[in-house]
Amino acid sequence: MQRxxxxxxxxxxxxxVAAAGTVxxxxxxxxxxxxxxxLASSFPKSxxxxxxxxxxxxxxxxxLTDNKFQIRVFAAGEIVxxxxxxxxxxxxxxxxGHTASYYYVGKDPTFAFDTAVPFGLNTRQHxxxxxxxxxxxxxxxxxxxxxxxSFLMSNTGAQMGGWWRKEIKSPEDMKGVKxxxxxxxxxxxxxxxxxxxxxxxGEIYPALEKGTIDAAEWVxxxxxxxLGFNKxxxxxxxxxxxxxxxxxxxxxxxKAWNALPAIYKEAVASAAAETNVRSVGKYDVQNPKALRxxxxxxxxxxxxxxxxxxxxxxxxxxxYAETVAKNPKxxxxxxxxxxxRNEEVLWxxxxxxxxxxxMARQSAANKL
Numbered sequence: 001m002q003r004x005x006x007x008x009x010x011x012x013x014x015x016x017v018a019a020a021g022t023v024x025x026x027x028x029x030x031x032x033x034x035x036x037x038x039l040a041s042s043f044p045k046s047x048x049x050x051x052x053x054x055x056x057x058x059x060x061x062x063x064l065t066d067n068k069f070q071i072r073v074f075a076a077g078e079i080v081x082x083x084x085x086x087x088x089x090x091x092x093x094x095x096x097g098h099t100a101s102y103y104y105v106g107k108d109p110t111f112a113f114d115t116a117v118p119f120g121l122n123t124r125q126h127x128x129x130x131x132x133x134x135x136x137x138x139x140x141x142x143x144x145x146x147x148x149x150s151f152l153m154s155n156t157g158a159q160m161g162g163w164w165r166k167e168i169k170s171p172e173d174m175k176g177v178k179x180x181x182x183x184x185x186x187x188x189x190x191x192x193x194x195x196x197x198x199x200x201x202g203e204i205y206p207a208l209e210k211g212t213i214d215a216a217e218w219v220x221x222x223x224x225x226x227l228g229f230n231k232x233x234x235x236x237x238x239x240x241x242x243x244x245x246x247x248x249x250x251x252x253x254x255k256a257w258n259a260l261p262a263i264y265k266e267a268v269a270s271a272a273a274e275t276n277v278r279s280v281g282k283y284d285v286q287n288p289k290a291l292r293x294x295x296x297x298x299x300x301x302x303x304x305x306x307x308x309x310x311x312x313x314x315x316x317x318x319x320y321a322e323t324v325a326k327n328p329k330x331x332x333x334x335x336x337x338x339x340x341r342n343e344e345v346l347w348x349x350x351x352x353x354x355x356x357x358x359m360a361r362q363s364a365a366n367k368l
Contacts, residue, residue, distance in 0.1 A: 035264065037071045037256065040089070042082040042099035044202045045075045047223055049286070050248065053154035053279045054098040057250065060271035061264075069264050071096070082200030086251060090147045095256035098153060101139075101249050102183025103198065107146075109323050110330045112184040113337060114139050114150065116243040118316040120337075123157050123245040123280055125344040130247075133340045138333050149257055151272035153250040154279035157287075161237035161304055162217030163208070163229045168237065168304065171311040180204050180216035184319070185242030191315040201227065208232040219246070221290035222283060236299050241312055247276075 039058065043051040051073075058071040074094075076082030085097035086104050101114035113135070121129060129135040130152055143150050162181070168174060175193030179186075186196030197213055207213045209232045216233070217240055218224050230236070250272050257265070295301050304312075320338075324331045362368050 032065060032068045032261065032263065035069045035260070037069075037095040038079065039071050039073045039250075040079045040085045040094045040097040040099075041073055042076050042085050042097070042103065042200065044082075046226060047201065049223060049279065049282055050154065050156070050201075050219070051075060053248065053275050056278065057098075057153055057271050057275045060274060061267050064267040064271060065264060069267060073098075076200055076202060082202070083198065086146065086148075089251045089253050092147075092253050092255060094253075096250060096252045098248060098250055100182065100246070101150075102185075105183050105187075108142075108329060109184055109187075109327060110142055110333055113333050114247060114249050115183060116185075116246045117183075117337075118185050118188050118242045118319075119244070119313055121245050121341055121344065122348075123155050123247075125341070125348070126155070126245040126247055127152070127276070128344065129337065129340050134336050135333075135340075138336055142329060142333065143251070144254070147255075148251045148253050151250040151252070151269060152247055152276045153272040154248040154276055156219045156223075156243075156246040156248075157280050157283050158220075159240035159243040159246055160217065160220045160224065161240045162215055163224070163233035164215040164235040164237060165208075165233050166214070167235055167300075167302070168308060170305060170307055174308070177215050178213045180207065180213050180218075181242070182217075183242070188242065188312060188316045188319055191318065192311060205229065205232065217242075220283065220287050221294055222286040225290045225294055230294050230297060230299050234298070234300050236294065236301050237304050238301075239304070241304070241309060248279075 039054055041051055041054045043054075045051050054073040058073050061069050061071055079094060080088045082099075083103050085099040086101075086107075088094045089097045102112040102116060104111040116126075120126075126135075130139075136150075136152075140149050162179070164177070166173065166177075171192055174189070176195065177193075178195045178197060179189060180197045180199045181189055181194075182198055186194075186198065189196050197207070199207060199213075199216075201218060204213075204216045204218060205228055208216055208229065216229060218227060218229070224230070224236075250268075252268070260268070291301070320334065324334055359368070
């Protein structure tokens, strides 16, 4: 979007423009205040995908506001640890943060919906729920209790099932495994005997290397290769049934948000939406090459057995029922989310999956 067009159409000073006939965009830009924010990221600088999304967002906001609105991005640990970003936003330590909402299920399991829940939505379906299915309104209502509002700001797409030191042939093989796994999925894994651990990205490799944990999930081939997990665990499973999509959110403190001029609010919303779209494409380009390199280097690339998938699916449904029964906030979101998911799965079965599966068969037969 060109800056002049953005300034003309952002809805600021509409009455004055109508009265005067036309107002030059540069004159409006000159009157805009200079604002500086700090953004705390949950991710290390080494990950140009997830951490880089915060930088892309900040650059876009600056471009849309003639560099009057500057957002400085800080990596995990520079202001607060990676798993304390929401606390920093809530307490007004920083104006905004970029993080995975499901890191904070210890506060309330309802946080999980904004990033991913087990056997949930794929990336397109999640975007549809948030933007057009009532998800954004539901989550923003929930976030008011934490003194913040939210925007989708990046997504990894469907994730892998993580790195394991031993082969998983049945649900029995999962018992006693200490696994780094985030969000609501850790509670599902616990039902199968796994011992879930929540660690920030930069802490996972040392824990795997030292044997503090036996398995770890992060994102997918590109990020996992950068973090070196293949050096300390040989089995790489798929799919990450807990993250058919993994959305990362921009959280903005309500005080900082309410103080913004309307044109800057539009810049934040537009830049976040653009970054959300672009981040998925970046992963889709980088993951295939990284996966080939991992397999060539000796990684054992395996699907979860059907018995494991079914056991996890059943455990997830048990956990949903238990949580709905005792948490009204979770129930309110779940009662909107579940029928939306079910309808989307039916629709994707008709066209999307039929097409994708046909193309997959052609690929397997070397016909592409």
